Amino acid sequence: MVTRSEHIASDILFEWLLRRGDTALILGHRVSEWCGHAPVLEEDIALANIALDLIGQSRLWLGYAGEVEDKGRGENELAYLRDAWHFRNVLLAEQPNGDFGNTLMRQFLIDAWQDALLEALKSSADERIAEIAVKAGKEVAYHLDRSSDLVIRLGDGTPESHRRMQDALDTLWPYVGEMFVADAVDEAMAEAGLAPDPQTLKPGWEETVAAVFKQATLTQPQSDFAHKGGLTGRHSEHLGHLLSEMQFLQRAYPGATW
Amino acid sequence: MQVSTDTVWQWLSEVPDPEIPVISLTDLGIIRDVSWDEDTLVVTVTPTYTGCPATSVINLDIETKLRSCGIDDLRLEQKLTPAWTTDWLTAEGREKLRQYGIAPPAEEQAQRGGGTDARVARLTGLKNLVVACPRCGSQNTEKISQFGSTPCKAAYRCRACLEPFDYFKCH
Numbered sequence: 001m002v003t004r005s006e007h008i009a010s011d012i013l014f015e016w017l018l019r020r021g022d023t024a025l026i027l028g029h030r031v032s033e034w035c036g037h038a039p040v041l042e043e044d045i046a047l048a049n050i051a052l053d054l055i056g057q058s059r060l061w062l063g064y065a066g067e068v069e070d071k072g073r074g075e076n077e078l079a080y081l082r083d084a085w086h087f088r089n090v091l092l093a094e095q096p097n098g099d100f101g102n103t104l105m106r107q108f109l110i111d112a113w114q115d116a117l118l119e120a121l122k123s124s125a126d127e128r129i130a131e132i133a134v135k136a137g138k139e140v141a142y143h144l145d146r147s148s149d150l151v152i153r154l155g156d157g158t159p160e161s162h163r164r165m166q167d168a169l170d171t172l173w174p175y176v177g178e179m180f181v182a183d184a185v186d187e188a189m190a191e192a193g194l195a196p197d198p199q200t201l202k203p204g205w206e207e208t209v210a211a212v213f214k215q216a217t218l219t220q221p222q223s224d225f226a227h228k229g230g231l232t233g234r235h236s237e238h239l240g241h242l243l244s245e246m247q248f249l250q251r252a253y254p255g256a257t258w
Numbered sequence: 259m260q261v262s263t264d265t266v267w268q269w270l271s272e273v274p275d276p277e278i279p280v281i282s283l284t285d286l287g288i289i290r291d292v293s294w295d296e297d298t299l300v301v302t303v304t305p306t307y308t309g310c311p312a313t314s315v316i317n318l319d320i321e322t323k324l325r326s327c328g329i330d331d332l333r334l335e336q337k338l339t340p341a342w343t344t345d346w347l348t349a350e351g352r353e354k355l356r357q358y359g360i361a362p363p364a365e366e367q368a369q370r371g372g373g374t375d376a377r378v379a380r381l382t383g384l385k386n387l388v389v390a391c392p393r394c395g396s397q398n399t400e401k402i403s404q405f406g407s408t409p410c411k412a413a414y415r416c417r418a419c420l421e422p423f424d425y426f427k428c429h
């Protein structure tokens with residue numbers, strides 16, 4: 001099967017694939033931290049399953065990234081043997097779980113973005129990207145159904161659940177801007193017809209989140225201040241702590257396998 | 259002498275799904291192709307969900323079955339396209355699921371899409387899925403959780419017979 005894109009320099013494609021794979025991996029790891037701690041059994045199971053989907057998606061992206069890089073690194077080496085400054089996930093994905101409401105709000109903001117991004121990637125000129133997008137897009141659409149439903153139920157719930165959801169939205173809002181910023185990598189990908197310019201995803205995303213927040217009786221913050229840096233490897237201190245747990249086994253026992 | 263691919267399909271139809279053993283891998287619709295590449299038997303498998311922990315068990319079960327049938331030279335390949343949806347489940351597989359107590363996927367639901375209006379209507383809960391109870395057939399059921407005992411199922415409850423049940427979710 002011809003999969004390797006001929007349309008772009010491999011270092012740019014590699015960088016872009018890491019952004020996809022790392023965002024799914026880091027969010028998946030964060031969600032997995034709830035395993036055994038969720039407020040009710042059904043939510044515990046749901047969170048664990050969502051984490052599994054995200055880690056599965058990450059394997060597809062990082063597997064392809066490793067092939068494009070062509071230096072003998074596969075999905076495992078990329079996930080477990082890089083340090084924080086080599087990760088390319090959006091900062092929103094690495095933010096701590098906080099309470100259940102904060103976790104759901106983070107999930108909803110990212111799901112709505114991924115849903116729009118993967119939909120656009122289905123028509124990528126790179127067939128490997130397109131097929132991963134089709135596969136991951138189905139799962140993300142399902143996650144978005146769930147996170148929207150819970151944001152509405154808790155936002156339009158009790159005074160306490162409403163307060164927690166509004167607090168979560170206010171806390172996380174400064175991290176949404178990074179999802180829609182285009183840099184040289186995005187421009188090259190868009191130029192080659194491989195991926196959309198992230199800025200073009202914003203109107204659809206805004207429409208989705210505004211409709212859900214209206215039903216949820218939540219007030220969308222007006223500020224457009226945006227923390228940036230995750231996509232180029234400048235992370236918050238939270239990522240280092242996350243990695244020290246996620247990568248513990250490979251750090252303590254290099255080369256360990258099942 | 260090479261056995262026919264029809265025979266191999268028959269063998270594979272005897273391999274149960276590791277998580278829902280009442281249906282076979284061929285009922286589930288995840289075997290995409292069986293072919294010979296010279297002397298090597300190639301079986302192409304598509305994953306149900308990207309993170310499905312059963313994927314490696316399924317591959318092992320296929321290999322074990324085929325080796326027990328005398329195939330020594332075989333290769334498993336993964337294929338993502340076209341992506342698996344519950345529409346790939348056979349009619350027989352659906353009926354086996356129902357008898358086992360798992361509501362089969364609502365057929366037309368696997369196709370998503372529609373424009374922004376349809377998406378917003380779905381996300382804001384204006385459109386709900388009707389799932390019939392596999393035990394008593396009542397459509398008076400409610401969703402308890404979008405995820406159930408495995409990544410491919412959701413948890414429901416029947417308001418008529420009061421029994422909880424699994425629903426094989428649609429993607």
Ligand SMILES: [Zn+2]
Nearest residue numbers: 391394416419
């Ligand atoms: Zn019933």
